Amino acid sequence: MGTLPVIEAPDWYETIRVGDDITLIHEPWIKPFFRCNIWHVRGRDRDLLFDTGLGHFSLKRHVPLVSERKLTCVASHTHFDHIGCHHEFPDRCVHSAEAAILADPRNEW
Template identity: 35%
Template sequence: MLDLSDYPIAENWFTITKVDDSTDMLLEPNVHILEQANMFFVRGSERDMIIDTGMGIVPIAPYVDPLSAKPHSEIICVSTHTHIDHIGGVHEFDIRLVHPIEADEMASPSIMNTIVRDEIDPALLDLFASSGYPPLDELLITALPHEGYDPRSYVLKGAPATGLLEEGDTVELGDRKYTVLHVPGHSPGSIALFEEKTGVLFAGDAIYDGPLIYDGPGMRVEDYIVTMKKLQALDVSIVHGGHDPSFDKKRLDEIVEKYFRIWDV
């Protein structure tokens, strides 16, 4: 039996950390580290962008809206891919972009749709453990968002895309412009956003400084190898991954080399 009385009530569900003058990072600290995704808000001169939207346990828009430079500025929501920890709040935004391969999954999520451990496919639990993540407790959260919250009522809503992003497309915010890179491996329609002018790379789960997950549904090591070579060829100044702290080109190379050893490349 699930005893919720042991769980504290979180005061603020999302934390917001300044990355640079135009970028903030949002995080859900009360979500298990496995599904604790980095979300990035970027202010542009003409419109703003939110990259990924977390688990959807609590609405994210009330946290995002005040970050805009101008009230009611247009916000473009980009989903790097459609895993549960990246599309939870996508339905809260009017402009929703994703790679075409994962558009159906974003409209009606099917891979994982629960925050209760015993409702997760055992094959996925094995995958998480073998990837190097600590075991899950009975819930994927360590606090409740409010009094009376029932984790069993959680639903990952998803939402249909309003536009599609493919390799070579650009997302333009006015003074900032990001090129879309198709980076499959972790998921078939994973995308990254690269700003050539500054070397900033938003990588989603294609690369981050923690245990990568490459052996589950929709994942392919052969694709991942191509993706890693593509990322290594970029002139990056900083990589903001979908999880864990940001890192530089040197660390990117180290992570790639580590997985090339594991994959026998």
Template identity: 40%
Template sequence: MTLPVQRSWFTVSRLRPDLYRITEPRCHRLFRANCYLLLGLRRNLLIDSGMGVAALRPIVESLSRAPLAIFTTHSHADHIGSHSEFPEHDILVHPAEADALCRPGTRGLRFPKMSPQSAQMLRRAGIAVTELVVDAVPDDDYDIDAHMRRPVKPTSFVDEGSVVELGDRRLEVLHLPGHSSGSVALFEAETGSLFSGDAIYDGVIDDTGPDASVPAYFATMERLKRLPVQTVFGGHNDPMTRGRMIAVIDGYMASRTGRGG
């Protein structure tokens, strides 16, 4: 299959003076995850690293060359693809997700086989499954079947109550299982900012993966409703307000009442 070449692979948006969002618009919407670069006084924090189709590090370094830490919200392929580009930096992950980081990824960029539950969820949401997870490549000789994520050894474990310090700011780690057993988020109480990974985002909530749990997701959603969040920076799609977050939670729980409530 011949795909068009998209040399400017990433889109960078400055959401606040201290915060950038980096996305891969030519990835399928299910794999088009957000990476966030949060600037701090002592060090910056890269929250997730996308699919790894093209090199992310030059983009990050074009925005800031300050010391860096990498925060892993969970270990699904679309969130850890470029972790291996930062071997000298601190890589933070929940212990339940660490083994997946240490294993190489599946070779190629073809759409993975899906469970019947996942396929049904996508059909209900009007999301088409394509042959490939990209609709372009970053250069002329790119081999979509040779693509493979390299294994990464984490340097630090984080869990509920851990604190990530950036010098002038303090973010609390929340363990929010449901999408995966080791899903974690970062909450900055001072600004009401929640960097939630795939625990919550403005879109179709996926609780059908092999490590997902509907009962755990219900508990996570109830907890999120009590959290004094002002803005949610999710793993996919655009940021959302607290009001929109509550609406997404209520919609999810209503749709799953017969399965997990």
């Protein structure tokens, strides 16, 4: 039986530039079925980050792209694999039906 690889924080995220101002960020060590696509879109005045993954390691610390400019962080929904690093960003939003969960993401909902 093989051993599991030990993944260090700097290797947790992978970025793929898909357009001039659009970057896909994902967690390649997570099986694709459970993986969230994290999208970074560079805007004129500020950037948009759509979802933040599992949060196993700090997105802000290990993906410099997300801390270069003012940024709004949007959650498509509040499943754990989509809001793991939302707490790292002060300007964050989600649909009003799930705002209480994003504000206090406990396992009780």
